[in-house]
Each structure stands twice: as structure tokens, then as C-alpha cells.
């Protein structure tokens with residue numbers, strides 16, 4: 001049904017560049033993760049880094065920015081470029097436009113990296129004012145975001161051209177999911193754009209005296225929650241659109257997959273107050289509304305869980321799996337690409353449970369800003385997403401470079417399992433010690449209030465983090481060795497697009513129409529955010545001058 | 551919505567999927583419930 | 597929509613969706629009861645202040661405990677890099693304390709260990725939550741938001757006698 005399509009060498013190179021920057025980012029950003037984990041367990045290596053990195057917090061800023069913002073954004077824009085053109089079987093409509101977007105992201109990255117490395121922007125990746133970074137930090141972030149918008153526009157133009165050539169044809173699922181991700185992202189980032197352009201950038205340039213920190217948080221979390229769906233949806237694109245084929249089966253339900261993506265567009269943004277449950281400046285009623293909306297965005301994730309697991313069951317049974325659960329063993333666990341995504345799914349099982357807990361309104365009082373929270377999102381962004389991206393890399397890098405993975409299958413499998421085992425230990429310990437009251441964003445070795453009973457859990461944080469260190473750099477090694485090896489065997493890899501049990505042409509037409517869904521999205525946004533935004537903006541008071549406290 | 555049987559799908563019932571997801575739901579109730587109990591045990595705030 | 601074009605929801609999946617929605621409704625009821633009936637609530641806007649002057653005039657010029665009635669206190673707490681004022685407060689067991697917390701510089705957090713007091717402290721805003729503690733002991737209040745180099749050492753203690 002989906003005949004092979006040859007992506008041009010130039011486009012492969014373009015996508016590969018995205019990956020290159022992503023992997024460089026995660027390989028630098030991840031240096032600090034294990035250092036943080038070891039610090040928690042009592043081994044403080046920061047004094048040795050002093051000549052280069054000034055503090056735990058500078059490292060944590062690098063860790064958050066490079067891993068959560070840069071690695072993800074570069075990987076995602078690259079991956080979605082491929083799913084767009086490969087799905088549509090046509091080249092980018094305006095390749096130069098996409099190139100402009102990409103290089104703008106690179107320039108932004110460099111612009112933001114300089115003050116971070118110079119210890120002039122140790123404000124963590126949430127950059128809450130009135131902590132004041134160098135203006136280049138805010139400018140750089142803006143360029144990264146705008147660059148990603150432009151890459152998104154490039155994808156829309158390509159889609160539009162395809163649509164005119166192919167009226168009435170259902171948009172291929174991976175393209176469809178990718179486009180929804182980009183549209184959602186462009187709506188979501190309006191918040192942080194408003195924050196930086198109306199407050200932080202003029203303030204850091206000395207044009208205005210102060211900021212309104214509460215309003216800044218509201219702007220930030222308008223973007224901050226959907227940011228997690230920007231990370232997650234590309235992994236879903238792979239789980240829905242590729243994993244069924246990689247596992248040897250078909251997608252269980254094409255129409256429900258599409259329906260879930262629409263619900264994510266509709267519901268990803270209007271619920272940012274669930275990150276502000278304990279903010280003093282937001283009324284409890286609005287927090288409660290966002291709690292209910294947050295519960296509703298679990299529905300598409302529950303749908304995803306069912307459809308993906310059912311697709312796997314279908315595959316496992318086709319491969320001869322018997323009995324109620326025998327199909328699990330029959331899945332191709334020996335394939336690191338599949339194993340990575342299966343293990344990512346298992347970790348996400350726990351990530352989802354933690355997520356519902358965080359989202360549960362007053363239950364957030366128990367966990368807010370404790371170590372539980374990083375414990376949680378290492379299961380989501382650093383596992384469901386990152387581990388899936390690792391698995392994707394194991395076909396994507398060969399596909400783009402034309403070279404087979406430069407390591408044995410066993411080694412790649414070991415990489416995947418190492419990350420999984422390290423993460424199970426690390427995240428469990430972080431959750432437990434967070435419930436006991438340990439704060440996040442804190443070098444606990446320096447904290448005078450740590451009770452003895454935490455130490456066993458903190459030790460497990462260090463052990464898990466160390467194992468994750470090996471998992472991460474085995475990955476970097478595999479990708480780097482493959483990319484740079486000269487005489488590796490040629491690879492014969494195709495983009496693994498899954499077929500669906502149901503012919504996509506049979507999905508209802510309303511699942512392939514943008515306008516009603518976009519109208520619904522904007523309407524819901526106005527209801528859920530409009531009154532509070534108007535209230536907070538009309539009561540703005542720019543009374544907080546900047547501080548450099550590091 | 552009309553039930554539409556696809557020939558390929560006729561035999562397949564995702565029973566194992568249900569088992570897995572039931573395990574998920576039970577774990578979710580237990581873990582969520584234990585944090586909820588911690589919340590209740592730590593007292594009122596207004 | 598033609599007969600052929602249908603949503604096609606497998607009955608197993610339909611039941612799964614029903615179960616998921618049911619579960620979320622139960623959770624929503626549970627948090628609603630805890631919040632609106634039992635009084636385990638999240639903070640709401642209390643007042644706005646000017647962080648540039650809040651430490652010089654008004655109640656945060658002299659932070660501390662004030663006894664309103666026997667067993668009933670309010671505590672004005674000022675957060676700044678990198679300390680809470682006051683650093684120590686003492687109340688008898690069984691009393692109720694309402695905290696009014698603000699910051700004169702950057703954002704901080706205020707978490708009273710082993711209670712449900714856990715709020716952001718944001719310059720320009722007043723964070724208000726109450727607690728009633730029956731069990732005697734030392735309850736640390738720690739800063740839970742990154743506020744600069746001394747953040748890890750920022751804490752105080754509520755002594756319940």
C-alpha cells in the first residue's frame with residue numbers, strides 16, 4: 001500500500017543535521033544528571049569542576065536546557081520532517097524555508113549557550129523572574145522557538161501542496177500526527193513568546209524596570225504543560241505509526257489513533273494551571289477547572305495505551321504467541337528498536353500513574369517541588385520519549401547515513417536495558433524520597449535538614465543515576481560510531497510505516513478536517529484561559545526588579 | 551456508528567490487552583490511593 | 597458518512613474507555629471531597645504587595661507569630677535570599693496557625709514538612725495557608741524553589757510543644 005519513496009540525499013542530510021545537534025545536546029546535558037544523582041547520595045564531585053562549572057545550579061541549568069529543550073526540539077523537528085515528506089511521498093515544498101528555520105534554531109542555541117556557559121544565566125530551564133539572566137539567554141531561546149515555528153510552516157506548506165495534488169485522500173497517519181504536534185506547539189508557545197517579548201527581553205535589556213513574576217509563571221506554564229505533549233506526541237507517532245510494523249503486526253485502530261491526536265490538539269494547552277496549584281496568585285476555582293481538563297487529557301492517553309498494546313497483541317499472536325499473555329514473549333524483544341519502545345512503554349506505565357497523581361488538584365500539595373517531580377518526568381520525557389528516540393535512532397541513523405549500526409545487536413540491546421534498569425532504580429528512589437519531603441532543585445548534600453532515614457533512598461538515586469550514565473553514553477557511542485565509521489556495511493533500511501487493520505480510507509472524513517478542530521481548540525482555550533489572562537494582565541504590576549543570585 | 555467488521559480483524563479479540571490494562575488500573579488505584587491517604591493524614595489547610 | 601466509513605471502535609476498547617472515564621470520575625470526586633468538604637485546599641489570591649517595600653512597612657516589617665486567641669495564631673513569614681524570618685517559631689500542640697508568606701526578592705517555596713503546607717512564595721503575592729498540628733515535635737519549613745546559591749541551606753523550624 002505504501003510503496004517505498006526515496007527521500008533525496010539533500011533532505012536526508014538536512015534531517016541528519018537535526019539529529020547531530022540533538023545528540024550533541026543530550027551528550028553534554030546528560031553529563032550533569034549523574035553528577036546530580038551522585039551528589040544526592042553523598043558524593044559531591046562539583047568541587048572538581050569548579051574551574052569550568054561554577055555550581056550545582058549552573059550544571060542543572062545546562063542539564064534542563066540541553067536535555068529537555070534542545071535535544072527534544074532538534075530531534076522532534078528532524079523526525080517530523082521525515083514523517084511529513086515520507087508519509088506524503090513528496091519533497092519539502094520550500095526546502096529553503098525549512099533550512100532558515102533550522103539555522104535559526106542553531107543560532108539561537110549558540111546565543112543562549114554562551115551566557116549559560118559563562119555562568120550568566122544560571123536560572124534553570126524555567127527561568128522564573130525576577131532571577132535575571134543575560135539578555136542573550138532570552139534572545140537565544142526566542143530564536144530556537146521561532147526557528148521551530150518556521151520549520152513547522154515548511155511542513156504545512158508541504159502538506160498543503162500535497163493536499164491539492166491528492167484531494168480526498170486520507171492524510172497518512174505519521175504525517176497527520178506530526179502536523180498536529182507542530183500546530184499544537186505553535187499555539188502553546190504563544191505563552192512563552194508573550195513572556196519573553198513583553199517582559200523578560202525588554203527587562204534584561206534595561207528597557208523596563210521590573211517584571212510581574214506571577215504573570216510570568218502563568219505565561220510560562222501556558223507553554224510548559226503542552227511542552228510535555230510536544231515531546232510525547234512524536235513518540236506516539238512512532239508507537240502508532242511504526243511500532244506495530246516493527247513488532248510484526250498492524251495498527252489496531254487507525255481512526256482511534258487519529259481521534260486521539262485530535263483530542264491532544266484540543267486538550268493539551270488549556271490546563272497549564274495544574275503546574276500552578278500552589279501559586280498564590282491564581283484563584284482555586286480556576287485551578288480546579290484546569291484539574292478537570294487535565295483529567296480529560298488522560299482519555300486520549302488511555303486510548304493510546306489500548307490501541308498500542310492491542311496492536312502489539314495482534315503482532316505477538318501473529319508471531320505465534322498463545323494464551324492470554326503468551327503474545328508478550330513472542331514479540332521481537334531481540335530487536336533493540338522494538339525493545340527500546342516496549343521498555344519505554346513500561347516506564348511510561350509508571351510515569352502515567354505519577355502524572356495523574358500530580359494532576360490531582362490538592363494531592364499536588366504532597367508532591368509539589370519535591371524530588372518526586374523529577375522522579376516522575378524522568379519516566380516521561382527521559383524515558384517514554386528519550387528511550388523511544390533512542391530506539392528510533394537505531395533505524396533512523398542507518399536510514400539517513402546508509403550505514404548499518406556499527407555495533408552488534410547485543411550491544412544495542414544492552415544499551416536499552418541499561419537505561420531501563422537504571423531508570424527503575426533512580427525514579428523509584430526519587431519518588432519515595434520526594435514523598436518523605438525531599439525538595440527538588442536542591443543539592444541535598446548541602447542541606448542541613450536531611451533526616452537520616454532518607455539516606456538509603458538517596459543512595460539508590462546515586463546508583464540508578466550511575467547506571468543511567470552508562471545507558472546514555474552507550475547510546476551516544478553507538479550513534480557516533482555509526483555516523484563516523486567509514487567502511488561500515490551499507491544498510492538497507494526503510495522507514496517502518498505500519499499498516500492499519502482498517503483501511504485509512506475508511507476512517508470518517510471528519511477525522512481529516514482541520515477547521516472544526518482548530519475552532520474548537522481556540523474556543524476551549526478562550527474559555528479556560530481567557531478570563532484569568534485578562535484579569536492578570538489588566539492587574540499587571542511590574543514591581544519586581546531583577547536579581548543575580550548565583 | 552456502524553459496526554464494521556474487517557476481514558482481517560474478525561478473529562482477533564484483544565483479551566490480553568485487557569489483562570495488561572487491568573493490571574495498570576489496579577496499580578494506579580493502589581499507588582494513587584496511597585498518596586491520597588498521605589494527603590488526608592497530613593491535615594487540613596484552610 | 598458512508599456505511600463503510602465508520603469510527604469502528606472495538607467493543608473491548610469501548611469498555612476500556614468507559615472504565616477509564618469511570619476511574620477519573622471517582623478520582624475527581626475524591627479530590628473534590630478532600631478539597632471542598634474537608635478543607636484540604638490549595639491557596640487562592642490573598643493580597644498583592646510591593647516587594648520593594650514589603651520588608652520596611654506593614655506586617656512583614658516585623659515578621660513573626662501573633663496570637664489571635666488561645667491556640668490560634670497567625671505567622672507572618674518573610675522569605676529572602678537565603679533565609680526565612682523568623683527562623684524559629686514555637687506553638688503549643690493542638691494550635692492552629694495561619695501563614696502569610698511573601699518574598700522581598702526572588703521566588704521561593706515554603707514547605708512545612710509532614711503537613712500539607714506547601715506553597716510557592718512569589719514576590720508581589722501573599723501565600724496564605726493554615727495548619728493545625730497536634731503532634732509535638734520539630735517541623736522544618738524548607739525552601740523548595742531554586743533561589744540562588746544558598747538555596748539548599750534555606751530553612752526554619754516550627755517547634756510544637
Ligand code: HEM
Nearest residue numbers: 030033034036037064067068124374382440441442465468
Ligand atoms: C543521564 C542520565 C540522567 C540522570 C542521572 C539524571 C538525573 C537528574 C536529577 C538527579 C535531577 C534532579 C536535580 C534536582 O532536582 O536537584 C534531574 C533533573 C532534570 N532532568 Fe535529568 N537525568 C538524566 C537524564 C535526563 C534526560 C535524558 C532528560 C531529558 C530528556 C532529563 C531532564 C531533566 C530535567 C528537565 C530536569 C529538571 C531540571 C530542573 O529542575 O531545572 N534528564 N536529572
Ligand SMILES: [Cu+2]
Nearest residue numbers: 225228274275
Ligand atoms: Cu503538565
Ligand SMILES: [Cu+2]
Nearest residue numbers: 739741743747
Ligand atoms: Cu530556595
